[in-house]
Amino acid sequence: AGQQSQGIQTLLEAEKEASKIVQQARQYRVQKLKDARTEASKEIEEYKQAKEREFKAFEASHAGTTVSAQTAVDRETEIKLQEITKSYNENKDAVVKKLLDRV
Template sequence: MASQQSQSIQTLLEAEKEAAKVVQQARQYRVQKLKEARTQATKEIEEYRKFKEEEFKAFEASHVGTTHSAQVAVDKDTEVKRAEISKAYGSHKDTVVKKLLDRVVLVNPELHRNLKKAE
């Protein structure tokens, strides 16, 4: 009976060692799978980033022409308005200078309307 108990204990110890090995292997497998998942996720993120960058560059390239043509149109319009302003300046310059000089030089002395005359 002692021999049978000793053999049972020995079997239990071996089963416990085997279970510990299985648990250790499961832990290692889990760690390995987590590392693989991280690596795969990083790779997918990098591929997605490259895809979006290419998509953005294509979008930017397709809209650069639109921006350039809009800039050219604005520049032309600005030049036309600038020419109009210069023309108006040239045609009214003499009149404005004459009016300013008349106001400064030709002074008509009179009492201010708020000043009461002394009686």
């Protein structure tokens, strides 16, 4: 009976130990999942920041092009307006005279 009781006690202790091991494995798994999520979030944030920097650099490099193109167009427009105004001023009297001569 004592030996049987000893065997039962050994089995109970082994069961407790196995339960502890299973609990530790669960905690380890939960911690690993948390670590993986944290690491993934960190990588996502780093990737997002890198893409934002890349976009801002692209935007800045192309914004200068847009501004310089707009300046060139404005300059050309101003020159053409001056040419039209000059041509108008030089020829208005002759055009009015021709129109009056035909009437």
